[in-house]
Amino acid sequence: MRISEILSKKGGLVISFEFFPPRKEENWPLFWDTVNRLKRWNPDFISITYGAGGSTHGKSIELSITLRKMGFNVMTHLTCISTPIKKIEETLNILKDEDIENILALRGDIPDGWKRDDENSYFSYAWQLVEFASQYNFFCIGVAGYPEGHIESKSLEEDIRYLKFKVEKGAHFVITQLFFDNAFFYDFVERATKVGINVPIIPGIMPITSFTQIVRFTSLCGATIPQKLMDLLKRYKEDPEAVKKIGIEHAINQCRDLIRNGVRALHFYTLNTSPSVEFILEELSVH
Secondary structure, three states: OOHHHHHHHOOOOEEEEEEOOOOOHHHHHHHHHHHHHHHOOOOOEEEEOOOHHHOOHHHHHHHHHHHHHOOOOEEEEEEOOOOEHHHHHHHHHHHHHOOOOEEEEEOOOOOOOOOOOOOOOEOOOHHHHHHHHHOOOOOEEEEEEOOOOOOOOOOHHHHHHHHHHHHHOOOOEEEEEEOOOHHHHHHHHHHHHHOOOOOOEEEEEOOOOOHHHHHHHHHHHOOOOOHHHHHHHHHOOOOHHHHHHHHHHHHHHHHHHHHHOOOOEEEEEOOOOOHHHHHHHHHOOOO
């Protein structure tokens, strides 16, 4: 089912999960355990990442098809910066044939050492991928939003202009990058509304499960960890279970506040592990 239809028709809270294809064979059992544990929450859709520079392209498409056949409503990520247009076209045709109608159109990061070759044509921006996929008149297209601005944007104003351009080219909804202070999300929605962006904006929630991991993630994407939360994480950084508990409590408070303020959809970055997300959903009484 198209995500835009779910967002417009469902009366309760829309719940979705992000997974990624494990790179190592030994991590697949944990992946399937996570999928099966979270399946009981009846997610409205799940998303499958594409890997940096399309590095897990084959596994991502194969996994998307498998999960679609298992009954999940799947959204497949597509990146374009280092993927030839003819490969993108091939992928879109496969997804269409498999009745996977939801995609997340992303520019993607340039792989280290990668250079364009003269034999292929490439897109340079996500809006080009959105425009290209829109021509199929089949796909429901999501794009990424950045509550604190994309790390490469010169200003928040420039960042929101790029988002509006993606919507004008055919995007049906927005899913945000992780954030830990809801004020950034509310400000982002307000700025988007002011420039005429009228598609649904879904907040992306990432429960903190590791101190070193979240410090690395936020340094790469430019997200801010509130000082009070950071001080607490630093105090317990040598205690993994305490860090997870802090992360769960913070995410629960985030979600409750978002729901109180009218947010009707939550997208969880699971990192292929389920306990934290399950604790959160239990506390939110999502069934």
